[in-house]
Amino acid sequence: MALPQAKQDALAARIAGLDLPQGGWLGAARSEALARLTAMGLPTKRDEYWRYTDPTLLTAPGACAAVFDDSDEPPVFDAIDRLKLVFTDGVFDAAASDNPALAGIEIERLALAGSADIHWAQGLYGVLETRGQNPVPRPLAALNSAFATDGILIRVTGKVAKPVSLIYRHKSDASDAILHHCIKLEAGAELTLLENGPAAARFLKVLEVEVGDGARFHHIRAQGRDHERLAATHIFARLGAEALFKSFTLTANGRMTRNDCVLELVGDDAKAHVAGAAMGDRSFHHDDTVFVTHAAERCESRQVFKKVLKNGAVGVFQGKILVKPGAQKTDGYQISQSLLLDDDSQFLAKPELEIYADDVKCSHGSTSGAIDETALYYLRSRGVPLKQAQSLLVLAFLAEAIAEIEDEAIADDIRGRLEGWLHRHES
Amino acid sequence: MAALDAQSAELEVREGVDRETIETVNAMAGKYKYGWETEIETEYAPKGLSEDIVRLISEKNGEPQWMLDWRLAAYERWLKMEEPRWAMLNYPEIDYQDQYYYAKPKSMDVKPKSLDEVDPKLLATYAKLGIPLKEQALLAGVEAPEGERRVAVDAVFDSVSVGTTFKAELAKAGVIFCSISEAVREHPELVQKYLGSVVPQSDNFFATLNSAVFSDGSFVYIPPGTKCPMELSTYFRINAENTGQFERTLIIADKGAYVSYLEGCTAPKRDTNQLHAAVVEIVILEDAEVKYSTVQNWYPGDENGKGGIYNFVTKRADCRGDRAKVMWTQVETGSAITWKYPSCILRGNDSQGEFYSIAIANNAQQADTGTKMIHLGKRTKSRIVSKGISAGRAQNTYRGLVSMHPKATDSRNYTQCDSLLIGDKCGAHTVPYIEVKNNSSRVEHEATTSKVDDDQLFYCRSRGMDEEEAVALVVNGFCREVLQALPMEFAMEAQSLVAISLEGSVG
Numbered sequence: 001m002a003l004p005q006a007k008q009d010a011l012a013a014r015i016a017g018l019d020l021p022q023g024g025w026l027g028a029a030r031s032e033a034l035a036r037l038t039a040m041g042l043p044t045k046r047d048e049y050w051r052y053t054d055p056t057l058l059t060a061p062g063a064c065a066a067v068f069d070d071s072d073e074p075p076v077f078d079a080i081d082r083l084k085l086v087f088t089d090g091v092f093d094a095a096a097s098d099n100p101a102l103a104g105i106e107i108e109r110l111a112l113a114g115s116a117d118i119h120w121a122q123g124l125y126g127v128l129e130t131r132g133q134n135p136v137p138r139p140l141a142a143l144n145s146a147f148a149t150d151g152i153l154i155r156v157t158g159k160v161a162k163p164v165s166l167i168y169r170h171k172s173d174a175s176d177a178i179l180h181h182c183i184k185l186e187a188g189a190e191l192t193l194l195e196n197g198p199a200a201a202r203f204l205k206v207l208e209v210e211v212g213d214g215a216r217f218h219h220i221r222a223q224g225r226d227h228e229r230l231a232a233t234h235i236f237a238r239l240g241a242e243a244l245f246k247s248f249t250l251t252a253n254g255r256m257t258r259n260d261c262v263l264e265l266v267g268d269d270a271k272a273h274v275a276g277a278a279m280g281d282r283s284f285h286h287d288d289t290v291f292v293t294h295a296a297e298r299c300e301s302r303q304v305f306k307k308v309l310k311n312g313a314v315g316v317f318q319g320k321i322l323v324k325p326g327a328q329k330t331d332g333y334q335i336s337q338s339l340l341l342d343d344d345s346q347f348l349a350k351p352e353l354e355i356y357a358d359d360v361k362c363s364h365g366s367t368s369g370a371i372d373e374t375a376l377y378y379l380r381s382r383g384v385p386l387k388q389a390q391s392l393l394v395l396a397f398l399a400e401a402i403a404e405i406e407d408e409a410i411a412d413d414i415r416g417r418l419e420g421w422l423h424r425h426e427s
Numbered sequence: 428m429a430a431l432d433a434q435s436a437e438l439e440v441r442e443g444v445d446r447e448t449i450e451t452v453n454a455m456a457g458k459y460k461y462g463w464e465t466e467i468e469t470e471y472a473p474k475g476l477s478e479d480i481v482r483l484i485s486e487k488n489g490e491p492q493w494m495l496d497w498r499l500a501a502y503e504r505w506l507k508m509e510e511p512r513w514a515m516l517n518y519p520e521i522d523y524q525d526q527y528y529y530a531k532p533k534s535m536d537v538k539p540k541s542l543d544e545v546d547p548k549l550l551a552t553y554a555k556l557g558i559p560l561k562e563q564a565l566l567a568g569v570e571a572p573e574g575e576r577r578v579a580v581d582a583v584f585d586s587v588s589v590g591t592t593f594k595a596e597l598a599k600a601g602v603i604f605c606s607i608s609e610a611v612r613e614h615p616e617l618v619q620k621y622l623g624s625v626v627p628q629s630d631n632f633f634a635t636l637n638s639a640v641f642s643d644g645s646f647v648y649i650p651p652g653t654k655c656p657m658e659l660s661t662y663f664r665i666n667a668e669n670t671g672q673f674e675r676t677l678i679i680a681d682k683g684a685y686v687s688y689l690e691g692c693t694a695p696k697r698d699t700n701q702l703h704a705a706v707v708e709i710v711i712l713e714d715a716e717v718k719y720s721t722v723q724n725w726y727p728g729d730e731n732g733k734g735g736i737y738n739f740v741t742k743r744a745d746c747r748g749d750r751a752k753v754m755w756t757q758v759e760t761g762s763a764i765t766w767k768y769p770s771c772i773l774r775g776n777d778s779q780g781e782f783y784s785i786a787i788a789n790n791a792q793q794a795d796t797g798t799k800m801i802h803l804g805k806r807t808k809s810r811i812v813s814k815g816i817s818a819g820r821a822q823n824t825y826r827g828l829v830s831m832h833p834k835a836t837d838s839r840n841y842t843q844c845d846s847l848l849i850g851d852k853c854g855a856h857t858v859p860y861i862e863v864k865n866n867s868s869r870v871e872h873e874a875t876t877s878k879v880d881d882d883q884l885f886y887c888r889s890r891g892m893d894e895e896e897a898v899a900l901v902v903n904g905f906c907r908e909v910l911q912a913l914p915m916e917f918a919m920e921a922q923s924l925v926a927i928s929l930e931g932s933v934g
Binding site for chain 1: 848
């Protein structure tokens with residue numbers, strides 16, 4: 001069915017200035033992605049999964065300029081021993097990056113690896129994204145697959161000694177970056193991936209992860225600090241038997257963030273945990289859209305999302321657990337909670353369950369409210385000053401999400417960021 | 428009079444036999460109890476839907492011009508609307524021209540002045556359904572044991588209201604309880620003021636269709652400060668083939684009034700699908716309270732999904748005054764397709780809305796049902812308890828909205844949706860929307876999905892129950908919170924319905 005003219009025009013305007021490199025295996029993948037995008041058109045507020053987040057700024061032809069405030073705080077993960085790969089305004093910066101030679105891992109730059117005729121990433125690039133388009137279309141991800149300017153391809157064959165850290169820097173206040181990463185963990189491999197930095201004024205990212213049988217993937221990211229950037233990110237992951245996938249995201253401010261996470265558990269006994277802690281002050285719109293599909297037996301999934309909102313900040317959570325026929329003994333859990341620190345903030349949630357197997361245990365919970373007055377009173381009666389008592393209760397509220405980070409040093413680092421944010425946004 | 432009494436007594440006896448036979452047959456088929464048909468001469472309007480049909484329905488009801496204009500405006504709107512398809516329901520396209528929009532028993536041609544004049548066949552039909560339309564018998568305590576609560580009934584058969592019991596006694600208390608067609612003629616000021624004020628003509632596709640073609644339904648007005656002296660009820664029966672039923676109910680509880688309202692419905696077994704698109708509007712003023720209970724038991728279709736009622740219903744209560752209260756309780760066991768979201772608009776400060784629901788889908792049934800709680804007033808409270816049970820190849824979806832507007836400060840919502848799956852071919856889904864726009868309100872939502880617990884089943888079986896009985900018991904326990912919210916007579920019926928609806932789902 002042809003798209004309505006208005007949608008065709010919007011799409012044409014959005015992709016007018018973008019480059020579609022030809023040739024190699026990547027050229028073919030890009031053309032296919034463009035075909036998908038052309039069939040779907042860009043998202044609008046009328047789409048079911050965009051009803052709480054207006055995609056206009058994300059789909060506009062150009063990015064609005066964003067102001068990036070640099071605080072004195074040292075960047076997140078600074079104290080962690082890691083292999084750094086730096087992108088500046090969406091372009092790989094070899095000079096600022098570490099030498100990518102490390103045991104048990106192959107790292108290549110997308111822009112260079114794409115021209116070959118055959119590559120292992122062919123089976124991954126745009127493939128998981130395509131699978132993730134059904135039943136809910138994600139046109140921004142298809143746009144990314146077609147027009148990504150750069151990215152990293154990582155193949156892991158063993159246990160990697162230290163985390164790989166993707167650092168997104170910015171120089172220009174009006175940069176518009178499109179990055180696409182693919183990570184393949186072979187059977188039994190293990191990798192921790194860190195991501196941080198504001199990247200660009202507008203950042204569109206796709207991360208495709210194939211977690212092989214018995215492989216373990218840990219992902220911790222810190223999205224921006226105090227700045228006005230827009231971000232639309234997607235994680236598409238497929239898990240083999242007994243695979244483990246754990247992803248945690250910290251979002252502190254940012255004008256608009258939309259994080260899509262699409263997980264598919266196709267091997268028996270796999271485990272997938274996704275968690276997020278978001279803190280927003282003033283013009284902050286944060287949307288977590290999570291779609292977990294159980295297609296195998298005895299798998300476990302957890303979604304833990306917490307949001308602390310003040311001064312008119314808006315938090316959105318759309319989560320779904322889909323249990324396919326035959327996915328017996330599924331254990332699915334989902335919790336989304338928001339703490340509204342004042343009367344202007346909003347929390348909009350749509351926690352869904354869609355279940356086609358009977359021997360399952362699935363639950364979800366969602367709550368929204370202010371800080372518990374009784375708890376606050378208790379702390380104050382014990383001599384804790386008001387501000388400190390509030391911070392303590394906010395941290396306690398976020399604790400369940402942070403508990404999803406296995407590495408203690410990284411979890412401590414994240415906790416430090418939260419405290420810093422609370423301190424800066426006390427008023 | 429005496430002759431009539433004798434006749435009904437005779438009917439009773441003959442019927443006792445009939446009922447037993449029917450029950451035996453049904454037990455063998457293992458299914459629907461109310462699938463028989465009343466053979467009665469029926470008058471139909473021409474098939475299909477057009478402006479002429481709308482005019483005809485209005486004329487048949489002897490309506491004033493304003494009512495006709497209202498219907499025609501709705502029809503105009505409907506022509507431009509599209510059937511909603513967002514629900515998790517899968518059904519073939521409905522041909523709106525391939526059915527009758529008006530059917531009434533010939534014997535109702537001349538409106539009976541009282542119940543005594545009603546065609547005995549019709550009375551017998553309701554007696555067979557367990558709905559006595561004989562006031563005197565009830566008053567004399569012949570059929571009802573001493574002390575049992577009395578219930579006034581408005582009986583709707585296809586497109587017309589057959590009769591309303593206890594009208595005179597209710598009138599003494601100032602309560603108006605009659606068919607909506609009668610209310611349009613007798614109480615136009617009330618109808619004009621409130622009709623469409625909760626569910627506007629253009630609310631949604633099915634409500635708009637109903638606004639154009641509704642043929643009958645019930646009307647209730649409870650005056651200020653009045654506690655309705657008995658429970659009111661409407662019993663809907665679809666009998667005619669290929670006929671849609673479109674009833675409209677309007678309940679107004681004036682300041683400080685109270686009423687408990689019951690609704691029941693059944694239909695014969697047929698191979699073709701039949702459409703039912705009803706609208707219920709409830710207006711609740713200051714300090715008033717309305718309890719609305721439904722046992723929906725339309726024909727669900729056979730094991731293979733052949734036949735059954737398509738049930739598209741819009742029900743909404745508007746708590747207009749401060750401290751107004753509404754409670755929806757529904758037991759949804761019938762219909763091939765259920766599309767129904769009884770909602771509460773909590774406009775008045777301190778108003779309260781409650782929704783208790785059991786939805787059972789077996790065989791090829793599909794249900795997409797839930798509620799909306801719109802908190803507009805300060806300190807408003809709502810509570811949702813929904814229990815969905817899926818068996819066979821059925822799909823059961825809870826879909827709900829809880830919305831806290833910025834001004835609805837210090838409000839509270841608690842939602843609990845539990846789903847139970849029996850068998851591995853069915854589905855249970857939960858689609859809640861939660862929108863919180865102020866921070867002094869608390870919203871809590873919980874949902875679980877599980878299967879019938881093996882340990883509980885084993886325990887029951889070890890006590891000598893067969894598997895179906897054991898499942899029925901466990902399921903009844905699962906539904907307990909909702910069953911307890913029902914008026915007593917309904918609770919008993921609902922409990923046995925739960926067991927019946929699940930027959931054949933085990934093993």
